[in-house]
Amino acid sequence: MTDAAVVPKKRMSPRKRAALVRYVQYALLLLLVLFIILIADWGEIRRAFLDLDIAGAQFPNVIVIALKNTIIYTACGFAFGLALGLVLALMRLSSVGPYRWISTGIIELFRGLPALVVFLVLGLGYSLAFGKQLPGGNLGTVTLALGLVGGAYMAETIRAGIQAVPKGQYEAARTLGMTHTRAMVTIVLPQAFRVILPPLTNELILLTKDSSLVYILGLSLDEYELTAFGREAMNANANLTPMVTIALCYLLITVPLSIVVRRMEAKSGKAR
């Protein structure tokens, strides 16, 4: 048998088969999109989700009150959480046993509880039990609650970052006469934070979303953040457009942060 006779009988080459599979996938997707376009009631969808009059009516309050408050709550919670996380991480690495136990306990507790439970206990529970709010009112409560939840996660991230710095760095700093604290502040922590900047930014994104839980505290109008604002407007208009509006506002915060994280990861990947 000659080669020429064999080839036509053989099955498709792997490359050709892969191309065929790809075409089939494109065709399926196209069919699906066509199907949805044909079946959907566009007028109804537009009325329910994209009513421009209702969307327009949300401005400027959705920005100057709701978005602003979301950013304030998140920033306060993150700042407190970062400080708390750093303290918990250093306590976990301490040579003093009780510090390690306390910090492990706090971390496990607040990582294990749903954020909603923390908000319920600190907000409603505290005022029910003691007849008054936490200092700082709703802002104080949300700072504490988000800080505890975020701090517990960040503590483990920071601890891992510190341990990722080679021991020789600390030793070199100590042999130059630096104290333990000086060596940590000047040599170890800056290197640790470089490594953990991407996961910390991810934590910021998570806290942005968790800040919506503040609604259970019962907010006054000027304390509304995005979710409470959207919910109120949705109820008032019996329409989903406000939710689309606030969803876009959330993405306005989180997408740039995601891009920053990806940039940092690409950069640190290159540096290594």
Next chain:
Amino acid sequence: MTETTVNVDRGAAAIDVQNLHKYFGDNEVLKGIDFHIGRGEVVCVVGPSGSGKSTLLRCVNMLEQPTSGTILVEGDEITDPDADVDALRARIGMVFQSFNLFPHMTVLRNLTVAQEKVLKRGRAESVEIARANLEKVGLSDKADAYPAHLSGGQQQRVAIARALSMNPDMMLFDEPTSALDPELVGDVLAVMKSLAAEGMTMMVVTHEMGFAREVADKVVFMDGGVIVEEGAPADVLGNPQHERTQAFLSRVL
């Protein structure tokens, strides 16, 4: 300091180690070491890996806590619980096998940071001293580079310059050339030789027998946590008395 101070103050002890024991758990790594380095002396510590020589070196500046025994550095007892170990360490330069430059700082900053934070020198003075030491190790042009952009040999020379910038009384070298490519070893040894010629007190844990033979005033051979033999390089390396020294040298030479 002039270039001919090599023999000045020979009798005074820079490092005096008395009956030093060190355990890691149940493992006795140092079994009663008595050890002495005079001012301006260059002492090379050699021996098989696991012999305890690096541990001995790291005990001198208390990177390892001795289990028992006394260590005097320039007459100050660093093993005293009341000793200001940080202040004493600032007077003892140390060079590591793995360089341990600070990767988030430029070369110049590596040399100035401890001068400013520990010795409280001003910025201008620190920079001046740093540049002088970079010049000494032949790397003036690398002041603004980051350590990652330097070769291993260059990094180790920067590490030496960093230690020198503290104006230490003595220098400890922990296998300074063991992590280097063979062609880069020479530059580092050359810097160390010039340091020795200036009269710097040096304790060098090394596998470079050529360096020990040429530069050391004294060679110490350690094995199994004890000092087996010590003396002039020509004696210890050229005419070893102990079987263990002979066996080791026949393997490395």
